[in-house]
Amino acid sequence: MDFTDYSGYELILSIGFLVLGFFFHAYITKTNAIAASKQSKAILTEAQKEADVIRREAKVQAKDAILRARENSERDLTAQRKDILDLEKRVVEREKTLSSKLDMLNTKEVQLTGRMTEISEHKEKLIGQQQELKKLIAEETSRIEDAAALSKEEARKTIMKRMEDELQAEANGLVRHVQKVAKEDAKKIAREIIATAIQRYAAETVCDLTTSSVSLESDDIKGRIIGKEGRNIKSFESETGVNVLIDETPEVVVLSSYDPIRREVARVALERLVEDGRIHPARIEETVAKVRQEIDETIRHAGETALFGLGLTGVAPELVHTLGKLKFRTSYKQNVLDHSIETAHIMALMATEMGLDAKIAKRIGIFHDIGKAIDHEAEGGHAVLGANLLRKYGEDRIVYNAVGSHHEDMERESVYAVLCDAADALTAARPGARMEATDLYIQRLEKIEEIANQYAGVKSSYAVQAGREIRIMVEPKKFNDHGTSLLAKNIAKQIGNEVKIPGTVRVTVIRETRCVEYAK
Known part of the structure; x- marks a missing residue:
């Protein structure tokens, strides 16, 4: 390999490393970015949590601040309210003080006004007295001058x-x-x-509605009462002196007699005969005789009880027996014996108040209607009959005179007679004490109005309050004040003389003048 080839390989290798470094850098960068993103999210989450904590603490602190502020404001308001209430109390007290002072000033003003009025009246009176004195001096001077001649x-x-x-x-x-x-x-x-x-004396008002009827268990007993051919009923009527009325009224037999004692004897005897069941003339005679003795004993006992209750002694036995008969006597449905006892008590109380003898008053009161026990046996008013009976059996003159004169049938000789009349009227006039038929009541009212209407100048009259007052309208041109007074007296006197009344009748005369004009 030559150098030139070697340099190209290195270049390619360098470029490869550069590319690899770039990708590695990119990967590192991305990895860092991802890590930074996660870290930032964690930071954000933590910051959010801290922010929430801070926010909650801020809210709690804000609420505490608000509560403290509210308590402070309420405390301030309470203090202010208390100050206001104290101020109102002081104002109210000051107003009361001012009101009392104002009342005192008004009172003093009224007193001063009254005093000034009195002074003014006194001054006028003094002026009048001075004028009268001057007038008297002048008159005396004139008289002296006349006397000189x-x-x-x-x-x-x-x-x-x-x-x-x-x-x-x-x-x-x-x-x-x-x-x-x-x-x-x-x-x-x-x-x-x-x-x-x-x-x-507050006794109960007693109204005995005494009946004359006997109740039967069945109507079959009526035939036994009548008897064969009326033998039993005739014997019964003969023995008792009453009339036996048997009509179609179921299970009732009516007894009729003017004598209340006979009627009572007949009632008791018939009830016993019916109860016994043996009804024949012999049994009727025996039963009636026995009942009559019992009733007689009841009468005597009633008289003794009445006198003992009043503390009265020394009364003749005949008077005791006659007094007891009043137990079976009624007047306007009022039991006469109870009425007499009540009259005696009221008379005694009034006599005590007036310094009189209460025992004499009781004696007069209990005997004042004793004549009613014998008024069907003799002629005359019960007051006179009672007086004669009392005189016959040795009662004092003051007693029988008061009894005989309590309805003005005799001349009164003592104040006890007036007390007897007053007590009798009081017990009879009490509400519910007496009863009367409706037709008699209406007749009395009509009679009172008739008496008033017969006088000249009377326009109309009206009986009111159950006949205890009459109101009379008169023509004003025909009567003056004196005339109306005289008319009332005359009518009252005539009513008292002509009408039987329980108590008193008030006569009211009304004289009225009406003047009417019309404005146009």
Whole structure:
């Protein structure tokens, strides 16, 4: 090989090495690039993680800063709110203080105004007194001048006449004042006595609806009561003195008699006969006689119980028995014995308030209606019958006079008679104490209105409050104030004389003038 050939080979070899070096460099470069890329990605990932950590820490720190700022702001707001509330309290207290001061000022202003008014009135009064004094001085001066021309006797007569007129006027005024005060005091005392008596005695109102009927178990018993050819019923009516009414009403027999005791004897006897089942004339006679004795004992016991409850003694046995009969007597459906006991209690309480004898009052009250126990046996009013009965059995005059005069059938001789009348009216007029038929109630109202309408000048009248008041409309041109007062008195007097009323009737006269004009 020559040198020339050797140089070409080296060149090719050099070029090959160069190419190989280039590829190797390229490979190294690529490898480095890949490694650098991986390293950069790792760095980026680490940086991202650090950034996330920093971001989270920043967020936590920001939240802490925000919370601290919020707490500080809330603390500041609370302090400010407290300051505002304190300020409001001080303002409210200051307003209250100002309001109280304003009220005090208003009160003082009113007092000053009243004082100024009083001073003004006093000043006017003083001026009036001065004027009146001047007038009196002038009159006295004139009288002295006139008296200077009179003789001694004429002057004395003139002075005496003038003094007599003045004293008479003062006496009349004093009498009217005393009468007015006495009337007001009397009304007040009377109201207090009655109110105290009723308040202290608060008994239940009793309305006994006594019936005259006997209930039967079946209508078959009616035939046994009647008996063969009416033998049993005739015997029963003969023994008891009542009428036995047997009609189509199922399982009921009605007993009719004007005597409540006979009716009670018949009712009890018939119930026992029906219960026993043996109904014939002999058994009827035996049963009625036995029941009559029992009822008689019941009557006596009722009288003794009433007197014992009131603490009354020394009463004749006949009066005790007669008093007990009132247990079976009713007036307007009010049991008369209960009514008499209540009257006695109220009378005693009123008598005690007035300083009177309570025992006498009780005696009068319990006996005031005793005449109703015998009013079907004798003629006359029950008040007079009771008075005669009490006088017959030795009661004091003050007792039988009060009993006989409590409906003004006799002349009253003591204040007890007035108390008896008042207590009787109080117990009868209490709500629910008495009952009456509707037709009688309507008749009383019509009678009251009729009495009022018969007077000239009365336009219309209306009975109200269950007949306890009547309101009367009159023509204003035909009556003055005095005329209306006189009309009310006359109507009240006539109603009291002609109408039987429980309690009182208030008469109200209304005189009204209406003037109407129209504006155009």
